[in-house]
Amino acid sequence: MQIKPILAALRRHKAGTFLIAMQIALTLAIVCNALFIIQQRVTHLSEPTGIDEADIFTIQNEWVGKHTDVELNAQMQADLQAMRSVPSVADATASNSFPLRGGGWDDGIKLDPAQVQDSSGTAIYFADPNTIDTFGLKLIAGRNFTADEVRSMGMRDNLKPASVIVTRTLADKLFPDGSALGKPIYLAGEQTTIVGIVDMLQTQSVDRWASSFRYRSLLVPARLTIELGGFYIVRAKPGQRDEAMKAVKQALFAQNPRRVIDDEVGMLTFDQVRAIAYDRDRGMAILMGIISVALLAITAAGIVGLTSFWVGQRRKQIGVRRALGATRRDILGYFMTENLLITSGGIIAGALLAVIMNLWLVTRFEMSRLSLAYLLVGVILLLLLGQGAVLAPAMRASKVSPVEATRSI
Amino acid sequence: MFVHNLRLGAKSLRRNPVLTALMIMSIGIGVAASMITYAVFRAVSGNPIPQKSSVLFVPQIDNWGPTYNRAGEPPPALNYTDAMALMKAKKAERQTVFFPISASVISTTTERLPFKVRGYATFGDFFPMFEVPFLYGSGWSHESDDAHEAVAVISKELNKKLFDGANSVGKDIQLDDGTYRIVGVTDTYDPKPRFFDMFNSDGYTDPAQVYVPFHHMMDLKVDTWGNNTCGGGPNRGNDYQSWLRGECVWLAAWVELPTKADEDAYRSWLRGYAEEQQRSGRFGWAPNVRLRNVVDWLDYRHAVPPESRIALTIAVSFLIICLVNTVGLLLAKFMRRAPEIGVRRALGASRAEIYKQFLAEAGMVGLSGGVLGLILTGAGMFGTGLVFGKEIAKLAQLDFSLVLLTLVVAVLSTLIAAFYPTWRAAQVQPAWQLKSN
Numbered sequence: 001m002q003i004k005p006i007l008a009a010l011r012r013h014k015a016g017t018f019l020i021a022m023q024i025a026l027t028l029a030i031v032c033n034a035l036f037i038i039q040q041r042v043t044h045l046s047e048p049t050g051i052d053e054a055d056i057f058t059i060q061n062e063w064v065g066k067h068t069d070v071e072l073n074a075q076m077q078a079d080l081q082a083m084r085s086v087p088s089v090a091d092a093t094a095s096n097s098f099p100l101r102g103g104g105w106d107d108g109i110k111l112d113p114a115q116v117q118d119s120s121g122t123a124i125y126f127a128d129p130n131t132i133d134t135f136g137l138k139l140i141a142g143r144n145f146t147a148d149e150v151r152s153m154g155m156r157d158n159l160k161p162a163s164v165i166v167t168r169t170l171a172d173k174l175f176p177d178g179s180a181l182g183k184p185i186y187l188a189g190e191q192t193t194i195v196g197i198v199d200m201l202q203t204q205s206v207d208r209w210a211s212s213f214r215y216r217s218l219l220v221p222a223r224l225t226i227e228l229g230g231f232y233i234v235r236a237k238p239g240q241r242d243e244a245m246k247a248v249k250q251a252l253f254a255q256n257p258r259r260v261i262d263d264e265v266g267m268l269t270f271d272q273v274r275a276i277a278y279d280r281d282r283g284m285a286i287l288m289g290i291i292s293v294a295l296l297a298i299t300a301a302g303i304v305g306l307t308s309f310w311v312g313q314r315r316k317q318i319g320v321r322r323a324l325g326a327t328r329r330d331i332l333g334y335f336m337t338e339n340l341l342i343t344s345g346g347i348i349a350g351a352l353l354a355v356i357m358n359l360w361l362v363t364r365f366e367m368s369r370l371s372l373a374y375l376l377v378g379v380i381l382l383l384l385l386g387q388g389a390v391l392a393p394a395m396r397a398s399k400v401s402p403v404e405a406t407r408s409i
Numbered sequence: 410m411f412v413h414n415l416r417l418g419a420k421s422l423r424r425n426p427v428l429t430a431l432m433i434m435s436i437g438i439g440v441a442a443s444m445i446t447y448a449v450f451r452a453v454s455g456n457p458i459p460q461k462s463s464v465l466f467v468p469q470i471d472n473w474g475p476t477y478n479r480a481g482e483p484p485p486a487l488n489y490t491d492a493m494a495l496m497k498a499k500k501a502e503r504q505t506v507f508f509p510i511s512a513s514v515i516s517t518t519t520e521r522l523p524f525k526v527r528g529y530a531t532f533g534d535f536f537p538m539f540e541v542p543f544l545y546g547s548g549w550s551h552e553s554d555d556a557h558e559a560v561a562v563i564s565k566e567l568n569k570k571l572f573d574g575a576n577s578v579g580k581d582i583q584l585d586d587g588t589y590r591i592v593g594v595t596d597t598y599d600p601k602p603r604f605f606d607m608f609n610s611d612g613y614t615d616p617a618q619v620y621v622p623f624h625h626m627m628d629l630k631v632d633t634w635g636n637n638t639c640g641g642g643p644n645r646g647n648d649y650q651s652w653l654r655g656e657c658v659w660l661a662a663w664v665e666l667p668t669k670a671d672e673d674a675y676r677s678w679l680r681g682y683a684e685e686q687q688r689s690g691r692f693g694w695a696p697n698v699r700l701r702n703v704v705d706w707l708d709y710r711h712a713v714p715p716e717s718r719i720a721l722t723i724a725v726s727f728l729i730i731c732l733v734n735t736v737g738l739l740l741a742k743f744m745r746r747a748p749e750i751g752v753r754r755a756l757g758a759s760r761a762e763i764y765k766q767f768l769a770e771a772g773m774v775g776l777s778g779g780v781l782g783l784i785l786t787g788a789g790m791f792g793t794g795l796v797f798g799k800e801i802a803k804l805a806q807l808d809f810s811l812v813l814l815t816l817v818v819a820v821l822s823t824l825i826a827a828f829y830p831t832w833r834a835a836q837v838q839p840a841w842q843l844k845s846n
Contacts, residue, residue: 019737020737022733026726026730027730030726030730037719065513066585118641156646156651157648158645226632280714283716284719287720291442294442298435298439299730301431301434301435301734302734304431306737308741313744313745364718365719
């Protein structure tokens with residue numbers, strides 16, 4: 001195919017050419033960034049928690065009235081006993097929080113009490129000997145807590161655990177040589193010892209601010225005995241989660257009715273917890289998806305419209321070419337190549353625009369840098385789109401009969 | 410003449426239904442996308458208390474020092490020591506500090522299970538400062554504050570639940586183990602974002618249902634339901650009393666300063682207070698205080714969610730692409746009629762006539778696009794919850810001003826898009842077109 005006559009023809013249609021190229025450039029810039037945002041959010045929302053999510057549900061238990069630490073400690077132990085004896089329950093534990101809850105207690109760990117900067121941030125989960133089994137965590141080194149290690153902690157008491165269990169990620173961060181087990185660390189100013197390491201346990205918040213210590217979590221042998229209440233985490237026997245949820249609620253109120261479990265958010269399956277935690281990420285991905293599809297559709301419509309117009313304008317010339325011996329393939333090829341040229345021009349400008357837009361998003365919204373793979377995907381997508389959109393008008397052009405050359409209008 | 414132009418436009422639009430439909434869809438989708446995201450953006454970036462936003466201030470005192478504060482900024486709330494000093498000094502026209510509480514409402518008459526209500530332990534100034542509207546009664550007085558009285562203000566919603574909406578002023582409410590005399594029932598009070606409590610929430614959570622006096626709650630050693638931020642500093646305390654004396658911040662503070670002079674005076678008082686703390690040895694650093702008004706405070710606390718800004722940016726770029734598309738389609742449409750323009754011009758129509766005719770046609774496309782956009786915007790409003798979360802989506806509403814704006818944006822942007830194609834149409838040389846083609 002000869003490029004020169006096409007370029008010559010395009011020079012006669014500067015405005016139309018420029019408009020299509022510009023539209024392709026803008027579409028490329030936005031679609032690349034949108035695809036990239038979708039990919040980032042989807043990766044983010046499919047990160048594993050490290051727990052056995054399918055059978056787990058959580059209970060937010062709030063107390064009614066005034067209680068001493070001792071009363072609450074006894075009450076919580078009775079609650080745990082009651083829940084564990086429900087036939088459909090595999091195990092249950094009490095904690096201050098759980099992964100993906102959104103917030104909770106995060107603190108800094110120091111290796112030396114005189115340090116100013118923390119060695120690492122960490123999420124703190126209150127635990128008892130049943131926690132590892134309830135969450136379905138894998139203990140990869142050391143030991144579990146024992147029942148007599150678990151101490152009651154009131155609202156403003158200091159956290160002084162004798163021992164802690166850390167995640168592998170946290171252990172590797174604090175002791176890169178792999179010697180974490182048995183080592184002393186300083187948590188909230190108090191010395192404690194690492195007695196066990198679990199494979200994986202996600203932090204409470206999946207927001208950006210908490211990403212610096214993602215997967216660095218720690219279990220303390222403590223029971224949070226405060227009047228504001230706390231959480232019970234229950235693992236049902238496989239496939240019996242729904243029965244277990246009903247039975248556990250009944251068991252708790254039978255144990256002691258002076259408590260509040262909110263009707264809406266008091267009991268959540270872990271699927272619900274996950275859905276709430278990633279609400280915005282999922283929404284953003286859906287929005288970007290809709291925008292990308294709409295944009296591509298509109299750009300395609302624009303190409304169809306403008307090319308149809310050109311074909312209509314050039315019917316006579318096409319007729320002349322056909323009369324002079326050009327085949328249908330030649331005419332089809334002419335319009336396809338023309339579109340390829342315009343699209344390529346738009347893509348070059350669009351690639352530049354995509355990078356600029358991404359840089360702007362990076363500085364304004366702390367997004368990551370666009371990977372070139374997305375640019376490539378966008379480029380291929382738009383080339384195909386351009387060729388697809390031009391196909392119908394080009395086919396119509398190729399059907400122009402040579403007789404048209406003889407008509408006066 | 411205008412009607413004639415409209416008639417010509419309608420006729421021409423009917424001639425290429427596909428092209429016309431493409432243009433209308435393009436504008437409709439573009440306008441709808443921008444309007445939906447704009448409605449959300451408008452909802453979250455509004456000023457929640459415009460009449461007082463310049464006289465309400467958040468005082469901040471750096472009690473953490475340069476080692477532990479965040480990038481030189483004082484913490485976003487006060488500890489107990491500083492909050493009480495501020496309340497005792499009474500240097501502002503009105504002042505309050507508060508913390509969120511969660512209490513069980515226990516029904517004494519019926520067999521209803523206890524339920525939780527959230528609210529604030531605060532001072533009587535809270536209500537006039539934030540212009541809380543009352544259905545019955547009012548807030549409590551300074552005397553009630555000083556006497557540590559067990560009084561309560563409840564919300565309309567709670568009043569409905571407990572008293573079937575009747576005037577409950579003077580009646581009692583049982584909160585956990587205490588009995589409180591109701592002095593006021595608020596009307597619906599739910600400013601968005603909840604500017605006064607950006608320390609404990611993102612500003613879009615459910616409204617408070619109960620308010621009780623601060624001192625009374627402190628006597629009961631009721632703990633905060635909200636945040637307690639220690640910022641890595643050493644002095645956290647190791648029981649309730651030493652926690653109160655410690656440097657953890659958990660109390661939101663506000664002052665009302667009606668004039669610029671008051672503001673300046675308060676700022677220097679704050680600095681003086683910090684200097685005094687430095688002299689007494691509590692602060693080992695130079696005074697570092699802030700006094701931000703409502704607008705500055707919302708900006709500082711990032712009240713507008715980043716999702717909303719990203720979505721608005723993308724939606725506006727989207728509208729631009731739709732317009733570029735419309736320019737192309739209009740150009741195709743107008744230039745196809747070059748012979749017709751040539752005839753009109755040869756018969757004596759001026760360039761202005763051609764402009765009028767084609768802009769009228771474009772205006773019709775814009776209006777149709779606007780109507781389509783309106784339908785899509787209405788439909789899209791149901792989908793905002795997917796992207797921005799339920800709390801924020803609730804705020805975005807399709808009201809009259811948005812309807813008007815949608816139509817105006819659609820017509821105006823189409824006219825702008827039509828300008829170049831129309832100009833090209835007006836440039837058509839009559840002689841050239843009249844020649845046999």
